[in-house]
Amino acid sequence: MEKTIRCDKCCGEIKYKSDIVVVQEGIIGIAAYHEDCYVRISKGIKGFIMSSPLNSARGIFSLVAANIIYIILLFAVLDSDLSGFYILLVLLFAFYADFHYYLGWYHYLRHFK
Ligand SMILES: [Zn+2]
DSSP states (O other), X not given: XXXXXXXXXXXXXXXXXXXXXXXEETTTEEEEEEHHHHHHHHXXXXXXXXXXXXXXXXXXXXXXXXXXXXXXXXXXHHHSSOOHHHXXXXXXXXXXHXXXXXXXXXXXXXXXX
């Protein structure tokens, strides 16, 4: 069954994958907008708590770049005499960055062909 994805600003249905913009809002929230609605909203006060689009080339690039940094950091921490707390901290940051991407995919992007 296909799920209807609605824009968080105008409540209209988002019909095409090319028209959806998924962003992180606040600390753990995600939201979906039409491309036009996103432009209007990001110019306003709400733009301060919004991330750049997660489903953009830039979003995917920063996700990959962040993961490479986490893997390097993880090996650096594992190689040193630091305690498990630091390993946990690095993993937590990696999880936090990936979490929004997967959340956006699960709630919105996977419903498009
Ligand atoms: Zn809209």
